Structures are given as C-alpha cells and as structure tokens.
Amino acid sequence: MSAEVINGKELSYALKQEMKEDVKLLKDKGLTPHLTVIIVGDNPASKSYVRGKQKASDEVGISSDLIELPASTSEEKLLQTIEELNNDPSVHGILVQLPLPDHIREENVIVSIDPSKDVDGFHPVNIGRMMTGEDTFLPCTPYGIITMLKSKNIEIAGKHAVVLGRSNIVGKPVGQLLLNENATVTYCHSRTTDLKSFTKQADILIVALGRTEMIDETYIKEGAVIVDVGINRLDDGSLTGDVNFDRAKETASYITPVPRGVGPMTITMLLKNTIKAARGLSGK
Numbered sequence: 001m002s003a004e005v006i007n008g009k010e011l012s013y014a015l016k017q018e019m020k021e022d023v024k025l026l027k028d029k030g031l032t033p034h035l036t037v038i039i040v041g042d043n044p045a046s047k048s049y050v051r052g053k054q055k056a057s058d059e060v061g062i063s064s065d066l067i068e069l070p071a072s073t074s075e076e077k078l079l080q081t082i083e084e085l086n087n088d089p090s091v092h093g094i095l096v097q098l099p100l101p102d103h104i105r106e107e108n109v110i111v112s113i114d115p116s117k118d119v120d121g122f123h124p125v126n127i128g129r130m131m132t133g134e135d136t137f138l139p140c141t142p143y144g145i146i147t148m149l150k151s152k153n154i155e156i157a158g159k160h161a162v163v164l165g166r167s168n169i170v171g172k173p174v175g176q177l178l179l180n181e182n183a184t185v186t187y188c189h190s191r192t193t194d195l196k197s198f199t200k201q202a203d204i205l206i207v208a209l210g211r212t213e214m215i216d217e218t219y220i221k222e223g224a225v226i227v228d229v230g231i232n233r234l235d236d237g238s239l240t241g242d243v244n245f246d247r248a249k250e251t252a253s254y255i256t257p258v259p260r261g262v263g264p265m266t267i268t269m270l271l272k273n274t275i276k277a278a279r280g281l282s283g284k
C-alpha cells in the first residue's frame with residue numbers, strides 16, 4: 001500500500017481562489033481587510049514566513065503592512081506598538097511573528113492583542129472560546145491540519161488521534177480541535193515512556209516533535225493518517241519533516257509531505273482569519 005499524499009500547497013491554492021471572491025465581495029461593500037504583521041529582530045526563517053504572509057495576502061486582495069522592529073526593542077515599546085494597532089479601526093488583524101527575542105515575554109505580548117484582532121488565535125480568550133467550541137479565530141496550523149483532513153473526507157469522529165508534541169501553537173490546540181470533532185485524543189511528549197505503544201494505536205497521528213525524520217513505519221499502524229508538522233533544514237539546505245516520508249508512506253493511508261504540506265496551510269488559514277476579523281467575529 002502507498003499512502004495518498006495530502007498536498008497543502010494545492011489545497012491552499014484552491015482555498016485562496018475562494019477567498020479572492022470573498023474579499024472582492026467585501027471590497028464591493030467598501031471594506032478591505034487589513035493585516036498588520038510585526039517582526040522583531042532578523043531571524044531569517046521568520047523573515048521568510050512574514051514575506052510569505054504578505055505575498056499570500058496580496059494574492060487574495062487583503063492589504064497588509066509590516067512593522068519591522070530591531071531585536072533590541074523593549075517589551076514596553078512592543079506593547080505600545082500593539083496598543084496603537086488595537087486602537088486603529090483600519091487594522092483588522094494583528095500578528096506578531098514568533099519566536100520573539102529572549103528578553104520579551106511572549107505571553108505578555110499575546111495577551112496585549114485585542115482578541116477581536118488576534119488572527120493567530122493565540123490569545124487566551126480565543127483559546128478559551130476554541131475549547132468551549134464557540135466561533136472564534138482558530139490557531140492557523142491546527143486549523144490548517146483539520147482543513148486538510150476534511151478536504152479528503154477523512155473520518156475524525158470516533159477515531160483515535162495521537163498528538164506528538166504539546167506546544168501552545170500546534171500540539172495542544174490541534175488536540176483540542178480533534179476533540180471538538182469527536183476524536184479520542186492522546187497527547188505524547190518528550191516525557192512519554194514507550195512512545196510506540198501509543199503511536200501504534202493511532203488512526204490519526206499528528207507529529208510535531210521537532211525531531212528530524214524520527215517517525216518511520218515502525219511507529220505506525222497500517223492504514224493510519226499521518227500529519228507531519230515538522231520543519232527541519234538539512235545540511236544541504238533542503239527541508240524535511242519529523243516523519244520519514246518514504247518509509248511511512250508504505251504503511252499509512254494518507255500522509256502530508258514536507259515541504260508543501262502543513263506549512264502553506266498555516267499561511268492560508270491566516271488569510272481566512274483576517275477576512276473573519278474584517279467581517280467582525282460574528283461574521284457580518
């Protein structure tokens with residue numbers, strides 16, 4: 001058996017075509033969704049992701065601007081910048097690219113963003129709404145993963161989903177979204193003992209460990225759906241995931257590749273959230 005590949009780049013393209021229409025309708029009503037992205041420092045990967053966010057916004061007709069702050073920026077200055085954007089009615093979505101320099105406390109920054117402009121879906125108010133199943137901004141990577149599964153009509157209800165990783169931006173929220181879809185969810189992490197005893201039970205395995213190609217066929221149940229959230233750069237400059245794709249694909253039923261898997265969906269779901277922010281959370 002060789003798994004069907006879920007191509008996030010192709011799905012992103014299709015979703016962006018739909019969003020172009022949504023934005024056009026809003027523009028006809030005199031409303032242009034606007035996203036402001038803040039980057040602190042000059043981490044090359046972050047700069048490239050931010051460029052990707054602006055390019056994708058442009059593709060669907062969302063206007064965007066970028067505030068670039070030096071790595072030495074104080075937390076106070078960053079919070080002040082966010083406060084100004086919170087009070088600017090022309091800004092619908094605010095995104096602070098992560099990670100931030102060590103001297104800035106990420107949790108203080110996230111909580112300072114107006115929840116109605118929090119297009120990353122990281123604010124505790126929006127996380128709470130997600131947990132209670134209310135309509136809100138969903139964190140982009142987990143939202144992208146659920147969208148990929150649904151695009152292939154993959155059954156989630158009643159399935160055993162095993163999440164490897166417990167970060168605030170991927171592991172924890174993707175487990176919650178799978179639970180909201182009625183999966184039975186198990187979280188595994190660096191302190192889990194006998195990892196294989198859990199992964200071998202997974203109908204849906206979400207891998208967000210940050211360990212290059214660690215997951216191969218020996219961790220996977222026949223016919224499982226494998227979602228690889230890892231982004232690891234090899235010495236030759238190429239990218240690979242946390243899953244050994246060539247080995248895993250022989251056992252899995254569906255698998256996401258790296259690159260062109262979950263990564264592009266992260267940016268696409270940001271566009272969805274920005275359109276939602278422009279409409280207002282209740283979706284006018």
Ligand SMILES: Nc1nc2c(c(=O)[nH]1)N[C@@H](CN(C=O)c1ccc(C(=O)N[C@@H](CCC(=O)O)C(=O)O)cc1)CN2
Pocket residue numbers: 048049052095096097098099120140141169231239258259260261262263264265266267
């Ligand atoms: N404020 C946020 N910061 C970060 C987030 C986030 O959702 N919000 N997620 C990640 C980085 N990220 C977006 O910001 C991101 C990562 C990867 C990709 C992507 O398209 N990857 C491509 C490969 C790109 C390459 O060649 O380097 C792929 O997988 O095909 C997009 C966005 C951390 N920070």
